[in-house]
Amino acid sequence: MGLDKGFLKIVSTGRYTPDKVxxxxxxxxxxxxxxxxxxxxxxxxxxxxxxxxxxxxxATLAAQKAIEKVGxxxxxxxxxxxxxxxxxxxxxxxASQVQTNLDLDKQGIIAFDLNAACTGFIYALNVAERMLHSxxxxxxxxxxxxxxxxxxxxxxRNTCVLFGDGAGAAIVEKDKTKEAIFNISSxxxxxxxxxxxxxxxxxxxxxxxxxxxxxxxxxxxxxAYGNIPKSKIKKIIPHQANIRIIKSASxxxxxxxxxxxxxxxxxxxxxxxxxxxxxxxxxDEETMETEDKIILVGFGAGLTYGACSLTF
Ligand code: UT7
Numbered sequence: 001m002g003l004d005k006g007f008l009k010i011v012s013t014g015r016y017t018p019d020k021v022x023x024x025x026x027x028x029x030x031x032x033x034x035x036x037x038x039x040x041x042x043x044x045x046x047x048x049x050x051x052x053x054x055x056x057x058x059a060t061l062a063a064q065k066a067i068e069k070v071g072x073x074x075x076x077x078x079x080x081x082x083x084x085x086x087x088x089x090x091x092x093x094x095a096s097q098v099q100t101n102l103d104l105d106k107q108g109i110i111a112f113d114l115n116a117a118c119t120g121f122i123y124a125l126n127v128a129e130r131m132l133h134s135x136x137x138x139x140x141x142x143x144x145x146x147x148x149x150x151x152x153x154x155x156x157r158n159t160c161v162l163f164g165d166g167a168g169a170a171i172v173e174k175d176k177t178k179e180a181i182f183n184i185s186s187x188x189x190x191x192x193x194x195x196x197x198x199x200x201x202x203x204x205x206x207x208x209x210x211x212x213x214x215x216x217x218x219x220x221x222x223x224a225y226g227n228i229p230k231s232k233i234k235k236i237i238p239h240q241a242n243i244r245i246i247k248s249a250s251x252x253x254x255x256x257x258x259x260x261x262x263x264x265x266x267x268x269x270x271x272x273x274x275x276x277x278x279x280x281x282x283x284d285e286e287t288m289e290t291e292d293k294i295i296l297v298g299f300g301a302g303l304t305y306g307a308c309s310l311t312f
Contacts, residue, residue: 055084168274
């Protein structure tokens, strides 16, 4: 879709992360690694691991929190999109399982999954914005949910220290006073530098270079297209993959690190769940004023990438 302007109101958000913690110290006992290496190279201290919960369970729990937070009338939900690359079943979709778990049975609801890897939540928001804009739907439940531990090779120190499980949700509606700008894209990846078969495989350095490049370009293009001065940005919520990538984006964009929301130390990389979990945590911590702008930015397998600005 490239650059695209529309309207979207964030009505509520929620998150759920499993109770089970896998710390760097725990990983030292499993693979040839150290807390020092993981912390200094990635910023991660610990991650959450599903303990029997499925991707649909995590997604449902995050959605329930979003609904309960504002007492949202769930009968307004007529669109459910779950961004995930780790569905618990090949079919039905995680979104359909969430619909069943939430007991949503209104005629005309549509529910489907979307796989755009770590950029999935932003892709899903863009799709929802277009559907809400067209008038076919009124209330959208957008979720990023992953159980990456089930496709993680705990013998491979290059990848197993990076990922965690969790889910984040947002309820969004159309609102002509809340501008939303999207800049999403996908780039060919002949060498499959980041892919998943039975397990996650990654050429870390190539992905690192790609990520650093596209965070900068996606946000710069977005700000120019939307005529948004940096001073108007309340917070940037980047995909939580590596603290060094976030720091390099801060330098390249000349935007202070304090403007970036960071929770990678607690959860590691939760792929499509990382941005909505961070969004919900950020909203717990910050008081948002009307017209405040936030920017979400992500990158991942595909190679997918992109950013969006949302207005409060
Ligand atoms: O969400 C999808 C997007 N994913 C990303 O954005 C990930 C992007 N890439 C990265 O974040 C970084 O490339 C990594 C964190 C994956 C790796 O960091 P790096 O600084 O690029 O390390 P490296 O791959 O160049 O490896 C440096 C050394 C190697 O040893 P030698 O060959 O120099 O002896 C690795 O074998 O570090 C070694 N190494 C480890 N050592 C201890 C790799 N993993 C580990 C480990 N513990 N867990």
